[in-house]
Amino acid sequence: MKPLLSALNDIPEYRSLLAAIDNGACPAAFSGLSAVHRAHFAAGIRQELNRPVVVVCADEGEAERMARDLAALSGEAVRTLSAREFTFHNAAVVSRQYEHRRLSTLRALAAGECPLLVCTVESILQRTIPKTLLTQAAQVLRMGERHDLGELAGTLAAAGYTRCEQVEGVGQFALRGGILDFFSPAHPKPVRVEFFGDEIDAMGLFDPDTQRRIENLGAAEILPAAEVLPQFTPGGYGGLLEGLDRLISQAKRRKGNETLVQTLEEDRERLAASTAFPAMDRYIALIYPVMATAADYFPEDAVVVLSESPRVAERGKSYLWQLGEDAKALMERGELAGELADFARTFEELTEVLADWPVCYLDAFTSSRYPQRPRTLLNLLTKQLPSYGASLETAVSDLAHYVSDGFRTVVLVSSEQRALNLQALLREQKMTTAVDFQLHELPGYGKAVIAVGGLTAGMEYPVGRFAVLTEGQSLLGKKRRSKPVTNRQKLGSYADLSPGDLVVHEHHGVGRFLEMTKMTVDGVQKDYVKIAYAGADVLYVPATQLDLVSKYIGSGEDAQETRKLSRLGGTDWEKAKTRAKKAVKDLAKGLIQLYAERQRQPGFAFSPDSPWMKEFEDEFEYAETDDQLRCIAEIKQDMEQARPMDRLLCGDVGYGKTEVAFRAIMKCVLDGKQAAILVPTTVLARQHYLTAKQRFAKHPVEIDVVSRFRTQTQMKDTLRRLEQGGIDLLIGTHRLFQKDVKFKDLGLLVIDEEQRFGVQHKEKLKELSKQVDVLTLSATPIPRTLNMALSGIRDMSTLEEPPMDRQPVQTYVLEHDWGVLSDAMRRELERGGQVYYLHNRVETITRTAARIKEMLGEDVAVAVAHGKMSQEELNDVMTRMSDGEVDVLVCTTIIETGIDIANANTLIIEDADHMGLAQLHQIRGRVGRSTRRAYAYLTYRRGKVLTEVASKRLGAIREFAEFGSGFKIAMRDLEIRGAGNVLGPEQSGFLLSVGYDMYLKLLEEAVLEERGEKPERPTECAADLSVAASIPDRYVPSPEQRMDLYRRIAAIRSEADADDVMDELIDRYGDPPRTVNNLISVALLRADAARNGISQIDQKGANLNFYLDQFDLQRVSALCGLEKYRSRLLFSAGERPYLALRLKKGEDALKFGRKLVEDYAKTCLLYTSPSPRDS
Secondary structure (H helix, E strand, C coil): CCHHHHHHHHCHHHHHHHHHHHCCCCCEEEECCCHHHHHHHHHHHHHHHCCCEEEEECCHHHHHHHHHHHHHHHCCCEEEECCCCCCCCCEEEECCHHHHHHHHHHHHHHCCCCCEEEEEHHHHHEECCCHHHHHHHCEEEECCCECCHHHHHHHHHHCCCEECCCCCCCCEEEEECCEEEECCCCCCCCEEEEEECCEEEEEEEEECCCCEEEEECCEEEECCCCCCCHHHCCCHHHHHHHHHHHHHHHHHHCCCCHHHHHHHHHHHHHHHCCCCCHHHHHHHHHHCCCCCEHHHHCCCCCEEEEECHHHHHHHHHHHHHHHHHHHHHHHHCCCCCHHHCCCECCHHHHHHHHCCCCEEEEECCCCCCCCCCCCEEEECCCEEECCCCCCHHHHHHHHHHHHHCCCEEEEEECCHHHHHHHHHHHHHCCCCCEECCCCCCCCCCCCEEEEECCCCCEEEECCCCEEEEECCCCHHHCCCCCCCCCCHHHHCCCCCCCCCCEEEECCCEEEEEEEEEEEEECCEEEEEEEEECCCCCEEEEEHHHHHHEEECCCCCCCHHHHCCCCCCCCCHHHHHHHHHHHHHHHHHHHHHHHHHHHHHCCCCCCCCCCHHHHHHHHCCCCCCCHHHHHHHHHHHHHHCCCCCCEEEEEECCCCCHHHHHHHHHHHHHHCCCEEEEECCCHHHHHHHHHHHHHHCCCCCCCEEEECCCCCHHHHHHHHHHHHHCCCCEEEECHHHHCCCCCCCCEEEEEEECHHHCCHHHHHHHHHHCCCCEEEEEECCCCCHHHHHHCCCCCEEEEECCCCCCCCCEEEEEEECCHHHHHHHHHHHHHCCCEEEEECCCCCCHHHHHHHHHHHHCCCCCEEEECCCCCHHHHHHHHHHHHCCCCCEEEECHHHHHCCCCCCEEEEEECCHHHCCHHHHHHHHCCCCCCCCCEEEEEEECCCCCCCHHHHHHHHHHHHHHHHCCCHHHHHHHHHHHHHHHHHCHHHHHHHHHHCHHHHHHHHHHHHHHHCCCCCCCCCCCEEECCCCCCCCCCCCCCHHHHHHHHHHHHCCCCHHHHHHHHHHHHHHHCCCCHHHHHHHHHHHHHHHHHHCCEEEEEEECCEEEEEECCCCHHHHHHHHCCHHHCCCEEEECCCCCEEEEECCCCCCHHHHHHHHHHHHHHHHHHCCCCCCCCC
């Protein structure tokens, strides 16, 4: 949209502004400009003068819109800079996503890679790391350079990185042998650096989910992972300690400072041990004695633009006032020394700093007070036009008016299809327009051109006789970032086996994993996994057979402590397995009958997508995720077939299920049929109704709602129109089941949150939906593994990737402290938001609510919600909450499956250490639903001695908050709940008795059997050879990762699997030693042998014994008859027939074993006697 900028050249005032910037006649104040014009001018300045431009906005929302318009107009990348939250209270952990974004922008500024910057005034007022120090702290690694690994690890630790086993989030690093992984804020993915000796041999980005490399790099940058780094104090850590000592002695001289002295001494102790802590921000003035803010990073030749300068000034001052209040409160509490209460520049100081650059004040109105006296005053009459949205009629009438007035007019529409529609519409009105999708040049006066693009608003310049009409925000902003599909199964259930976990052994049942040990057998050292069973029994499983062992996964987290162990050699395990098998068989039978019945029902085949449909899809304001596109395609395909659809769509809260459903509804309505959405609660009905109204606003779709909140007359009217076909989409609670609800022609039924309907409702549903297409939505994610096992019985689509532009939630983990929490609540209420306070005990919940009301004052509305209230009361509270009448909602975990309230953006959780990660993750997903920044405070009791389980959990929570890791475990937990939901309660019991993975195996076999296909019963082959086959500690130091690899290697079934594991080993750990290669060969030998009916291979002295499952005389004699096996191969046909191969001294058992299995396989081709599977 570059030509739009050249239109400015016709405006004399704009030329004067450029002249003022060039000739130093700044500050220049230019009034008469609305937001979109300001973006237009800023982009124009950038293009004409070819200098970097910095735009300062009052708040984040405005900055975001400005950045989008600037990007659309200039066609360049625009960076944004927002403020970060200072942490002054003693939190155990603080999430740092915002800080990382700031650091990466500051780095780009320092390196001069930032032509366009949009920042908020707060972000350039607050104190930060000086530019010289940031450049000093950042280090670039290049191919071929020499580095000492120990020193690099030191550099990373000093720059605020945390060392861990496996890198998952920004600010972590890991060191394994000659491989260094780190996740720097400067890169979009973590970096892997491989050393040969001390020279960098290879570098690349890798995917944190699979831990595999995805692209190569020539250089990588280690950027500090925090803004406050104690070692940069003048004089390093020593200098900082001296500074603290001075403060302590000063504080001791003054009376009434006991708590302050205590705070300072505690912090000094932590720093003396050189551990950084979240509340380092208290000492920012000691660490960086010279005041520096982001403004010091602006490029030397930049032009600084203040967008709406009076608001910028006001916002800056109120931010400083807030900081001052915070500091006062901290000093009263004795958590901050008064000498250090200097966290930002004053607005006057900022103005002085900015005076080094040409400054332009672009405002809507002239002002009496400017931050500095302007030397140039300009004014221009402009108009901001509302975007016409989908109403092309408005666009047509506006356009006619501009063309007849001799304006040059550009109309921006969201897609090429829309451009052609509009042109056709104009032709009917006898107006000719050009269509130029990419807008190469401006039209002449009195002419119009239609192009693809979008701005937040339209604009008119009467002086230059120029106008731009826009349909709305550009859809070009929806750039797709696709990510490779990660194989979640692979990481699945293994990666996190730690001692004390329950495991399931295929043949021996449930035991407790104790440790991994080394034992020497036949002169070869091997790894074994030690598992304890009931009584004092212990089983040692060779690491080469780890695929027989899987982690026991039951439902909920307490299952780990309460589950009974099986007895070795007992019958209880076999019994449990048989019972589960029978249950699974019944389930499969029922499901298959149901499915066959539905296949026979005639349904309605919807027609393929029309241009209208395409247009509806283009209006979606976000970028669809790959998952969404896949699900939408699956659903459409189902709808276009003549049998009734029955699809389950699963996805976490906020992953865009509603949009997928709306597209199905649109497809249905376009074919002239009616659609219905069934929801469990009135509140949800209302929410869906409002969302639907908004989403279908530009299309003639009649929407209505039935629920208890409608009056009799309203209901009667609705039902009448429904029966006549006057309503296209009806949304309702189970009121939809009642006799008086009659559809004229129902084509699609969407059921939301199916797990919350009772059995009798579901039966009625089946009646209602015999021949209609049904789409069911569920918020608990359903594991993909279950999906596979049920494939061909229940159609499922899953959404697994979160939408792109969800703002991260600023998370704190801290001891419960009313002072800190009431501050947090007040701050949220001050910005007009709402708070969730999670208190999970019904007995004391009203007392807690009363206490909060007392703290926050009488005019704050506090309400309570918990599971023991009646459905009516709950609905009432939730409705008041979503209408914004409640300020603080004190509730139990009931909000987990609640509704979206975009205005609730602070969440406080009591006793977070009692909750599982899965629950926390789901609850935290309740805030951060809008563009506003959201906060979560996870608290635990003060001074409480934590049990081991709870402290382990708290550790996991901290990691989860800080790096977003541990997420996969959480997902597993949720998935099992999901599996329970799909299979129903009676199946869940069996699932618990044998564990999840085992249950799935049984289910898959049962389904295949019911469908008349023979499941392949793979013969497992156990191999025990005296070959050095193990993963040495020095190659993979972490025992968890070693277990995982043993497990993965044991599961190899083909050469392709082996190559894949091999690639990963080389990528993550470097070249594998010989013993690891042997391991892989053993795995391949086991797989080949099992395929050929050999159930065990062992080595006794010089003999290799191969035990056969079935004995086929012809094959055996053919094998023994081969020349090379003469006099070396014996066959013994006892109870367990086996072949014995005698090895000569120094011969490789592995090589000969694989050869023999290969030859044995060939004999099968010679004698194709009925194979053992059919007999």
